[in-house]
Amino acid sequence: MSAQDNYEAAASGAATEVASFNDLDQGWLGRVHHALHVTPALVPLIVLLSSIIIFGLVLGSKFFSPFALTLILQQVQIVGIVAAAQSLVILTAGIDLSVGAIAVISSVVMGQFTFRYGLPVEVAVVCGLLFGTAIGTLNGWLIAVMKLPPFIVTLGMWQIVLAANFLYSANETIRSQEIAAEAPLLQLLGFKFNIGGAVFTLGVVFMLLLVLVLAYVLKHTAWGRHVYAVGDDPEAAELSGVNVRRTLISVYGLAGLICGFAGWALIGRIGSVSPTSGQLLNIESITAVVIGGISLFGGRGSILGTFFGALIVGVFTLGLRLMGADAQWTFLLIGVLIIAAVAVDQWIRKVAA
Amino acid sequence: MEPILKARGLVKRYGRVTALDHCDFDLMPGEVLAVIGDNGAGKSSLIKAVSGAVIPDAGTVTLEGREVRFASPIDAREAGIETVYQTLAMSPALSIADNMFMGRELRKPGFRGKILRQLDRKRMEDLAREKLNDLGLMTIQNINQAVETLSGGQRQGVAVARAAAFGSKVIILDEPTAALGVKESRRVLELIQDVKSRGIPIILISHNMPHVFEVADRIHVHRLGKRLCVIDPGEYTMSDAVAFMTGAKEPDTAAAA
Numbered sequence: 001m002s003a004q005d006n007y008e009a010a011a012s013g014a015a016t017e018v019a020s021f022n023d024l025d026q027g028w029l030g031r032v033h034h035a036l037h038v039t040p041a042l043v044p045l046i047v048l049l050s051s052i053i054i055f056g057l058v059l060g061s062k063f064f065s066p067f068a069l070t071l072i073l074q075q076v077q078i079v080g081i082v083a084a085a086q087s088l089v090i091l092t093a094g095i096d097l098s099v100g101a102i103a104v105i106s107s108v109v110m111g112q113f114t115f116r117y118g119l120p121v122e123v124a125v126v127c128g129l130l131f132g133t134a135i136g137t138l139n140g141w142l143i144a145v146m147k148l149p150p151f152i153v154t155l156g157m158w159q160i161v162l163a164a165n166f167l168y169s170a171n172e173t174i175r176s177q178e179i180a181a182e183a184p185l186l187q188l189l190g191f192k193f194n195i196g197g198a199v200f201t202l203g204v205v206f207m208l209l210l211v212l213v214l215a216y217v218l219k220h221t222a223w224g225r226h227v228y229a230v231g232d233d234p235e236a237a238e239l240s241g242v243n244v245r246r247t248l249i250s251v252y253g254l255a256g257l258i259c260g261f262a263g264w265a266l267i268g269r270i271g272s273v274s275p276t277s278g279q280l281l282n283i284e285s286i287t288a289v290v291i292g293g294i295s296l297f298g299g300r301g302s303i304l305g306t307f308f309g310a311l312i313v314g315v316f317t318l319g320l321r322l323m324g325a326d327a328q329w330t331f332l333l334i335g336v337l338i339i340a341a342v343a344v345d346q347w348i349r350k351v352a353a
Numbered sequence: 354m355e356p357i358l359k360a361r362g363l364v365k366r367y368g369r370v371t372a373l374d375h376c377d378f379d380l381m382p383g384e385v386l387a388v389i390g391d392n393g394a395g396k397s398s399l400i401k402a403v404s405g406a407v408i409p410d411a412g413t414v415t416l417e418g419r420e421v422r423f424a425s426p427i428d429a430r431e432a433g434i435e436t437v438y439q440t441l442a443m444s445p446a447l448s449i450a451d452n453m454f455m456g457r458e459l460r461k462p463g464f465r466g467k468i469l470r471q472l473d474r475k476r477m478e479d480l481a482r483e484k485l486n487d488l489g490l491m492t493i494q495n496i497n498q499a500v501e502t503l504s505g506g507q508r509q510g511v512a513v514a515r516a517a518a519f520g521s522k523v524i525i526l527d528e529p530t531a532a533l534g535v536k537e538s539r540r541v542l543e544l545i546q547d548v549k550s551r552g553i554p555i556i557l558i559s560h561n562m563p564h565v566f567e568v569a570d571r572i573h574v575h576r577l578g579k580r581l582c583v584i585d586p587g588e589y590t591m592s593d594a595v596a597f598m599t600g601a602k603e604p605d606t607a608a609a610a
Contacts, residue, residue: 225472242456300446
């Protein structure tokens with residue numbers, strides 16, 4: 001070669017250590033930044049533990065008892081289950097506004113199939129779960145194949161499902177006593193058991209298992225990695241061999257199934273089948289996801305974070321109530337937490353540090 | 354010698370624009386073939402047609418003597434053609450190992466892999482590390498670090514390593530040095546030589562004449578949607594190549610395709 005590339009010779013002598021990393025020079029803040037970048041669930045965990053400690057110090061054994069702490073679990077179980085579904089969707093950079101509606105209509109299907117059509121209750125429960133899965137899959141199809149924005153699809157689906165729910169159920173509640181007498185299986189997830197003062201329900205156990213299973217699946221299976229890749233950069237995922245369409249449809253379908261389980265747990269929690277229940281599940285699930293440190297832009301965060309996020313809301317709600325504070329203080333603090341969580345997410349994303 | 358990858362009479366039209374006009378293409382085994390051409394000459398369309406990213410309207414693509422029809426980049430990948438896109442096609446938040454095995458993950462043997470679908474992280478990490486070492490990318494310390502924490506040159510290196518690890522027949526590099534500094538470009542050129550020394554032919558699309566003339570065995574000059582000529586970099590100067598490519602000079606009949 002001629003003189004044209006001689007300029008490169010100047011660099012060749014120094015090129016033995018191409019951009020190697022020196023983690024030690026990042027300083028204290030750099031190390032914190034790195035830890036958060038690697039383990040995004042750390043922030044909500046710290047917030048959760050410190051809020052438990054603070055409420056525990058202020059309220060004493062009234063708050064810091066097995067009973068009160070497991071009461072929090074019972075209070076967040078429905079939101080926790082729905083938020084797990086929401087996490088999957090948000091990891092793909094989507095959003096599902098229909099989660100609450102799917103949960104409610106699934107519970108209504110379970111109740112009405114049993115009491116209106118006289119189907120065996122086991123069959124009715126399976127039908128409810130399938131119904132939730134079907135709506136979720138339809139969401140996924142509209143988003144992945146018709147290429148419609150998730151916000152619009154699920155906003156529409158929310159209205160459709162909610163309206164269908166009222167039309168189908170004729171706005172009629174199935175009373176708790178009737179269910180307990182004729183179809184106790186519908187209330188199965190509300191079954192309580194006591195371990196040394198700590199009270200658990202099967203719904204709580206289901207939530208905990210669900211979180212653990214999803215954490216495993218997201219971390220240790222190819223499908224889980226694909227969920228992250230699709231949320232990170234769908235085009236890159238497609239080019240590197242991920243079936244983006246199938247991944248998206250399966251995520252929304254699975255979210256629908258999980259919402260179906262949430263509907264079942266909802267019957268256990270309130271005892272009755274009510275088409276007007278669960279109205280706040282959408283917002284509460286998104287709140288838990290955001291406080292849990294999952295990025296709304298997709299591809300970042302962990303399901304454990306969401307679980308901690310749901311628990312943080314539960315701790316604040318119960319703690320402030322026990323302190324006798326106005327319930328509005330809870331909402332105010334949750335609002336602050338949401339904004340703080342997103343600010344932290346933006347900071348974590350600055351990887352240049 | 355038979356070309357390993359051959360295209361004949363490729364046509365691709367986008368509405369009234371003709372991107373490929375009965376274009377031919379030949380890649381010989383073990384060679385580095387550079388593809389040069391002005392903007393809009395149809396280089397990208399040609400490369401996309403042989404890598405499955407676009408489906409040509411007419412013409413045939415032949416890989417090792419057998420005609421192939423790719424419906425997607427995944428088809429081409431399965432046939433042994435790996436492409437390193439200009440955008441690199443990596444998920445920034447995932448680790449190097451995750452990215453290298455994206456879409457072809459290894460599962461653990463037995464119950465844990467079959468029933469629990471558990472990934473064999475250890476094996477994937479070891480293989481990823483081995484591939485990076487093969488290409489002299491020893492400076493990457495932690496195979497589990499997120500791709501977004503790598504420098505541009507390192508990312509390019511990982512993308513090339515991924516292609517080299519899985520590309521059994523042909524590797525296509527689209528503008529691999531366009532976004533890189535002097536040192537990183539040098540690294541990528543060395544990577545190209547490394548891959549070539551292992552007998553895998555490479556198609557290199559580049560605007561950088563010094564790089565093209567340094568590594569290419571033959572240069573395919575693309576002009577107005579078809580192959581104008583194929584030249585030997587030893588017999589022509591960079592100025593000649595630019596002149597052919599821009600139409601300032603016509604190649605003599607011996608070199609014309």
